[in-house]
Amino acid sequence: MYVDNASGSWLPSFGSLIGTQGEGADHSLESDFFFQVVFVATAMSVVSGAVAERMKLWAFLIFTVVLTGFIYPMEGYWTWGGGFLSEAGFSDFAGSGIVHMAGAAAALSGVILLGARKGKYGKNGSVNPIQVRTCL
Structure with missing residues (x-):
C-alpha cells in the first residue's frame, strides 16, 4: 500500500505517508x-x-489521535510498506489482520488498564447480575 518506502526497516519514511x-x-x-x-x-x-x-x-479522543496518527500507520508500514513483517514473508491480503490486531491489542491494553466496569462486582467480590430492565 505504501509504495517507495525504506525496505526492510521498522520505521517508515514519513514522506511517503504524507502524499508522495x-x-x-x-x-x-x-x-x-x-x-x-x-x-x-x-x-x-x-x-x-x-x-x-x-x-x-x-x-x-486523545487515544484516538494516538492510535490513528502513530500506532496504526506504523503497523501498516510494517506489513504493507516493505517493513520487517513484509520482508519476513507476512501476507495480509485483505488487511483484516493488521486492522483487527491493532484494534484488539489496543482494546486489551485499555481493558487491563481500566479494570472492570463500575457496578459489575459487589462489595464482597461477587458478580452483580445484569438487570433485564437495563438491557431493554
Missing part, C-alpha cells in the same frame, strides 16, 4: 487514503466497544 507516490503505483493517493481511513476507523471501533463506560470522552 512512487513509480509504478497503480492506484491513486486518494483511494489509498480512503482505504486507510475506513480501516483505521474499524480498528477504533473495536477499541470503543471494549472501553465503553470505562473512560471519559476526552481521554478516548
Whole structure:
C-alpha cells in the first residue's frame, strides 16, 4: 500500500505517508487514503466497544489521535510498506489482520488498564447480575 518506502526497516519514511507516490503505483493517493481511513476507523471501533463506560470522552479522543496518527500507520508500514513483517514473508491480503490486531491489542491494553466496569462486582467480590430492565 505504501509504495517507495525504506525496505526492510521498522520505521517508515514519513514522506511517503504524507502524499508522495512512487513509480509504478497503480492506484491513486486518494483511494489509498480512503482505504486507510475506513480501516483505521474499524480498528477504533473495536477499541470503543471494549472501553465503553470505562473512560471519559476526552481521554478516548486523545487515544484516538494516538492510535490513528502513530500506532496504526506504523503497523501498516510494517506489513504493507516493505517493513520487517513484509520482508519476513507476512501476507495480509485483505488487511483484516493488521486492522483487527491493532484494534484488539489496543482494546486489551485499555481493558487491563481500566479494570472492570463500575457496578459489575459487589462489595464482597461477587458478580452483580445484569438487570433485564437495563438491557431493554
